[in-house]
Amino acid sequence: MHELSIVMGIVDLATKQALANGANMIEEIELEIGCLSGIEMDSFEFAWKQGIRNSMLEHAVRHLHRPAGKALCVDCDTEFPIQQLFDSCPNCNGHLLSIISGKELKVKSLVLP
Amino acid sequence: MCATCGCGPTDHHHSHDHGLSQGIEQNTGKKIVTVEQDILQENNLLAQRNRGFFEGRNILSLNLVSSPGSGKTTLLERTLTDLKGQLEFAVIEGDQQTANDADRIHATGTKVTQINTGKGCHLDAHMVLHAVQGMKLKPDSVLFIENVGNLVCPAMFDLGEAERVVVISVTEGDDKPLKYPDMFHSSTICIINKIDLLPYVNFKVDKAKEYARRINPNLEIIELSCTSGAGLETWYDWLKSKVLLPV
Numbered sequence A: 001m002h003e004l005s006i007v008m009g010i011v012d013l014a015t016k017q018a019l020a021n022g023a024n025m026i027e028e029i030e031l032e033i034g035c036l037s038g039i040e041m042d043s044f045e046f047a048w049k050q051g052i053r054n055s056m057l058e059h060a061v062r063h064l065h066r067p068a069g070k071a072l073c074v075d076c077d078t079e080f081p082i083q084q085l086f087d088s089c090p091n092c093n094g095h096l097l098s099i100i101s102g103k104e105l106k107v108k109s110l111v112l113p
Numbered sequence B: 001m002c003a004t005c006g007c008g009p010t011d012h013h014h015s016h017d018h019g020l021s022q023g024i025e026q027n028t029g030k031k032i033v034t035v036e037q038d039i040l041q042e043n044n045l046l047a048q049r050n051r052g053f054f055e056g057r058n059i060l061s062l063n064l065v066s067s068p069g070s071g072k073t074t075l076l077e078r079t080l081t082d083l084k085g086q087l088e089f090a091v092i093e094g095d096q097q098t099a100n101d102a103d104r105i106h107a108t109g110t111k112v113t114q115i116n117t118g119k120g121c122h123l124d125a126h127m128v129l130h131a132v133q134g135m136k137l138k139p140d141s142v143l144f145i146e147n148v149g150n151l152v153c154p155a156m157f158d159l160g161e162a163e164r165v166v167v168i169s170v171t172e173g174d175d176k177p178l179k180y181p182d183m184f185h186s187s188t189i190c191i192i193n194k195i196d197l198l199p200y201v202n203f204k205v206d207k208a209k210e211y212a213r214r215i216n217p218n219l220e221i222i223e224l225s226c227t228s229g230a231g232l233e234t235w236y237d238w239l240k241s242k243v244l245l246p247v
Ligand SMILES: Nc1nc2c(ncn2[C@@H]2O[C@H](COP(=O)(O)OP(=O)(O)O)[C@@H](O)[C@H]2O)c(=O)[nH]1
Pocket: B066, B067, B068, B069, B070, B071, B072, B073, B074, B075, B149, B193, B194, B195, B196, B197, B224, B225, B226, B227, B228
């Protein structure tokens, strides 16, 4: 389950930032996990509970943004929403897409006491 | 966390701690820290470091991914044996528990290093970095990295490879690409293995190829059988075309 690795990555990143700011706990964390990022949300929730235990994030309030998938057709320049990586361009049926949103996997901000 | 050297996340670093943000004090007394960092950044930085190491020594690195049993180890056994003397090889075997695959590679006379991932279901760049440190890789060689058998997690973790090789076999469904789009999206070449079994299974090669190219129009696809040897020449030609031998 790579979701646990992802949660550990978040804990690690947030901990470093908090330490650099002289904090020993984190009150709030803002995350961005795109709909095409490959994260399964049920697994993520499960991993989150496990991963934050005894960390600075243990009691943090979590704000989660889920940017939707958006692609640009390389052939005809049409911009359109996508649910899956194999969706095709609604204008020309092309499959050569450049993903412009939905792949995000980010820690955006923290609130420290 | 470092599964290879057992270190915790904060005990040792291979990259500089750039990107630490200074928080802004609010009038509530709380501090807001704008981070805006990719969660995979640490892995991606180490992957780039591996990539630089490989490129600097002209080592062709390939990350082999598949479901368990698609034939990654068998393909390596065949390749290492058939191309012995033509190319210089080394192998990293990622395995959750056993050393069986590493033993099979060892039997071909090729240098092999085993990474036991334990519960971890994918290799990451950090593990590969440590594995490579102990390997004395030769310049102008080929490094195969057999990832843990799973088409989900390894898709997210760049190891620093030059090529990502996704292997499927005809005993799996021909809709495999649609079920694991991320892996097909991030791979550069797809091997359809076990074509000797095509008469006995309901696998439509054209359909599988069409699905794979829907996700990744640039994907190269080679059909072969490690058992009968059909198609292996095409794979060897591809491999040789990727090795930039010094003139
Ligand atoms: N019929 C047939 N069996 C194959 C072929 N390639 C591999 N196998 C068998 O598939 C099984 C799994 O292969 P292995 O290389 O261990 O798969 P891995 O888990 O991807 O490393 C073994 O029993 C192999 O002998 C092939 O081309 N045809």
